[in-house]
Amino acid sequence: MRILPVARLFFVSVLLAAAGSSTALAADMIKIGALFPMSGPGSYFGVQDKQGVELALEALNKSGTKFEIQYEDSACSPLPATQAAKRLIDQYKPDVVIGEECSDATLAVMPVLAQAKVPLLNAGSSSIKITEPGNPWTFRIMPNEVMQGMDIATNAYKRLNAKSAVLLYENTNAGIGNAKVFGDTFTKLGGTILADIGFGRDVNDFTSIATRVTGAGKIDVIPTYTLEGQGLKITQALAQAGVTKGGGGGAIQLGTIWLPFGFEQKAGKAAVGYIRIVQFDPTDQRDQVKNFIQAFKTKYSQDPTHLNAHAYDQIMLIADVVKRGAKDAQSIRDGLAATKDFSGVTGSVAFDEHNQNIKMDTIHYMETLPDLSWKALGWN
Amino acid sequence: MSDAYSAAGRARWWGILAAACVIAVLPLVFRDSYWRTNLIVCALNVMLAIGLDFVVGYAGQLNLGQSAFYGIGAYVSTLLIMRLGLPFWPAFVCGVVASALSGMVLSLFAVRLRGHYLAIASLGFAVITYQVLLNWISLTQGPLGIYGIAPPPPVGLPGWQIDFTDLANLFYLVAGFALLSYVLLDQLVRSPIGETLTAIREDEVSAASLGINARLWKVFAFAVGTAVAGGAGCFYAGFVGTLVPDAFFITESFNILAMVIVGGMGTLSGPVFGAILLTVLPEFLRGIGDLRLIVYGLALTLVVLFMPGGIAQALRLARDRLMRASSRQTAGAKP
Numbered sequence: 001m002r003i004l005p006v007a008r009l010f011f012v013s014v015l016l017a018a019a020g021s022s023t024a025l026a027a028d029m030i031k032i033g034a035l036f037p038m039s040g041p042g043s044y045f046g047v048q049d050k051q052g053v054e055l056a057l058e059a060l061n062k063s064g065t066k067f068e069i070q071y072e073d074s075a076c077s078p079l080p081a082t083q084a085a086k087r088l089i090d091q092y093k094p095d096v097v098i099g100e101e102c103s104d105a106t107l108a109v110m111p112v113l114a115q116a117k118v119p120l121l122n123a124g125s126s127s128i129k130i131t132e133p134g135n136p137w138t139f140r141i142m143p144n145e146v147m148q149g150m151d152i153a154t155n156a157y158k159r160l161n162a163k164s165a166v167l168l169y170e171n172t173n174a175g176i177g178n179a180k181v182f183g184d185t186f187t188k189l190g191g192t193i194l195a196d197i198g199f200g201r202d203v204n205d206f207t208s209i210a211t212r213v214t215g216a217g218k219i220d221v222i223p224t225y226t227l228e229g230q231g232l233k234i235t236q237a238l239a240q241a242g243v244t245k246g247g248g249g250g251a252i253q254l255g256t257i258w259l260p261f262g263f264e265q266k267a268g269k270a271a272v273g274y275i276r277i278v279q280f281d282p283t284d285q286r287d288q289v290k291n292f293i294q295a296f297k298t299k300y301s302q303d304p305t306h307l308n309a310h311a312y313d314q315i316m317l318i319a320d321v322v323k324r325g326a327k328d329a330q331s332i333r334d335g336l337a338a339t340k341d342f343s344g345v346t347g348s349v350a351f352d353e354h355n356q357n358i359k360m361d362t363i364h365y366m367e368t369l370p371d372l373s374w375k376a377l378g379w380n
Numbered sequence: 381m382s383d384a385y386s387a388a389g390r391a392r393w394w395g396i397l398a399a400a401c402v403i404a405v406l407p408l409v410f411r412d413s414y415w416r417t418n419l420i421v422c423a424l425n426v427m428l429a430i431g432l433d434f435v436v437g438y439a440g441q442l443n444l445g446q447s448a449f450y451g452i453g454a455y456v457s458t459l460l461i462m463r464l465g466l467p468f469w470p471a472f473v474c475g476v477v478a479s480a481l482s483g484m485v486l487s488l489f490a491v492r493l494r495g496h497y498l499a500i501a502s503l504g505f506a507v508i509t510y511q512v513l514l515n516w517i518s519l520t521q522g523p524l525g526i527y528g529i530a531p532p533p534p535v536g537l538p539g540w541q542i543d544f545t546d547l548a549n550l551f552y553l554v555a556g557f558a559l560l561s562y563v564l565l566d567q568l569v570r571s572p573i574g575e576t577l578t579a580i581r582e583d584e585v586s587a588a589s590l591g592i593n594a595r596l597w598k599v600f601a602f603a604v605g606t607a608v609a610g611g612a613g614c615f616y617a618g619f620v621g622t623l624v625p626d627a628f629f630i631t632e633s634f635n636i637l638a639m640v641i642v643g644g645m646g647t648l649s650g651p652v653f654g655a656i657l658l659t660v661l662p663e664f665l666r667g668i669g670d671l672r673l674i675v676y677g678l679a680l681t682l683v684v685l686f687m688p689g690g691i692a693q694a695l696r697l698a699r700d701r702l703m704r705a706s707s708r709q710t711a712g713a714k715p
Contacts, residue, residue, distance in 0.1 A: 039673050078622040083417055090412035107527055108622045171514060172523040
């Protein structure tokens with residue numbers, strides 16, 4: 001069959017246009033996979049992460065590039081996380097994956113995603129191993145355990161003039177790692193570790209540990225690395241023993257970003273004087289933070305937490321990379337690696353050669369006042 | 381009578397052959413890495429469930445410490461490989477032997493106990509093992525975990541190398557061991573040893589009056605059942621690539637027991653179905669999001685309520701009904 005040259009030209013043009021439009025359509029939809037713990041003891045992470053993600057997507061999808069998300073329950077554990085990651089890769093085929101919160105689970109899914117050449121953007125896992133040595137496909141926007149531990153120890157020594165400390169930590173990957181970094185840094189600066197006390201997650205009564213702390217001597221600071229449940233019991237036991245400021249003592253308890261918002265209200269007066277780092281400062285006066293808080297309150301009728309905020313930032317960072325021209329897994333990875341000046345509600349992001357965010361303004365120091373409200377110390 | 385026995389024996393071997401064919405075909409049907417991963421988890425859980433069923437269902441010893449033996453196999457083999465540089469297969473054998481020896485040690489202490497008391501003793505063993513894995517950091521890395529564990533090394537055949545980084549090959553390996561374990565346990569339970577264990581389960585005093593040394597056979601049952609769990613642990617480490625004590629927490633023992641109960645205790649085929657169902661069902665239900673675990677829990681409750689003898693009993697009842705219906709039909713068709 002012969003086709004006239006003009007008709008042939010028209011036919012080819014139509015085909016090219018169709019091909020072009022399908023490419024444009026594909027680039028207009030970014031598929032995000034989310035690995036969040038939505039069952040088990042870590043499910044509170046997943047619920048709050050999801051709220052932050054939904055808020056960000058709602059704002060982004062009103063105009064421009066569309067973002068689509070699929071959540072998978074990774075259960076804060078290596079095997080379920082691996083299964084969930086493989087399901088995402090095989091069935092959903094995401095351009096980028098966000099999550100997990102627990103270091104063990106994150107470390108387990110990293111090789112799976114690297115093999116599939118899909119970037120993983122992590123916000124909540126603090127283990128140093130995630131980025132040291134890490135892999136080219138994994139990025140973390142939160143300071144790692146070493147950065148956090150060194151920063152807390154330095155501020156304790158230099159700003160609080162602390163010379164002695166007692167380390168309290170749960171026997172987990174993150175607990176041991178964080179406590180060790182604090183201890184090493186504090187000792188190097190000239191401080192003394194009076195006691196190094198690790199405990200299992202099954203410990204419920206901290207009276208004996210508080211008694212042991214009482215007998216350790218004059219304590220300036222007590223860095224404490226636990227999740228909320230044990231954290232509350234420790235804070236109350238230390239106050240009851242008259243060790244910490246909340247119980248009329250002189251020691252300042254130092255806490256981590258693991259504790260959720262509302263911890264002080266649950267701990268009551270025992271938390272007075274508690275200084276801890278949070279990943280999101282609700283007293284931050286930047287417009288984007290005020291807008292985020294307002295939008296969050298409007299949608300959920302509650303105040304946002306750091307988990308809401310860091311999940312929100314994960315999506316916004318992906319949107320920023322897409323705005324810079326990324327349209328698939330490889331270009332999103334490259335865009336993330338090139339990120340040097342992203343400003344989110346938790347702070348700013350600039351990745352080093354290991355894909356670790358080097359900006360320390362993503363952690364904020366808060367002191368608990370007698371009315372249990374926070375005073376931002378502005379140390380970072 | 382002997383004809384019936386040999387017919388049943390033939391049917392069993394045909395069943396095993398059919399299972400081997402199903403194993404061979406499955407990775408060809410499920411080609412993506414997600415479902416192949418689930419297939420491997422199924423095979424691991426089958427090993428754990430049939431090992432436990434041998435102790436609980438046949439010897440009548442309520443063992444709630446299966447997660448500990450699973451963990452011992454995983455840690456012993458991994459530490460031997462990563463710390464001493466032992467090749468995988470000798471480390472595998474050591475892992476299996478270590479689990480079996482641990483099972484024997486537990487049974488030596490627990491042999492005087494029965495029922496709830498034995499359950500609590502075995503649970504205590506699981507708790508102790510978990511605490512050792514968690515707190516002996518200089519040896520096990522505790523909660524810091526062991527990462528980057530390699531899968532079993534490739535097996536070289538003339539002109540062909542089987543690489544176990546390929547999930548299909550790894551599934552063939554693990555499922556092959558699961559099938560081998562099944563055949564061995566099946567042979568045991570159908571031998572005089574199986575009858576001895578059943579006698580102890582039904583009435584230990586009567587068994588003793590027949591000259592059966594119940595203690596010895598209980599130790600034997602524990603050794604065999606925990607060895608199979610240890611084997612599963614050795615494969616688990618190389619498959620997931622990550623080892624943390626939480627993977628062997630006591631709740632894992634209850635999951636394995638649930639597989640045995642849902643499948644049908646005291647029948648080797650039942651726990652196979654139970655393990656597959658309880659592994660695959662939560663994955664099938666992922667599509668319904670947050671409702672997943674509610675539906676899963678409801679399904680388990682319904683199975684236990686309406687099939688107290690487990691899936692194996694339900695299948696047997698269905699088969700009997702079909703046979704009765706077909707024989708009635710044949711009788712009605714006769715002139």
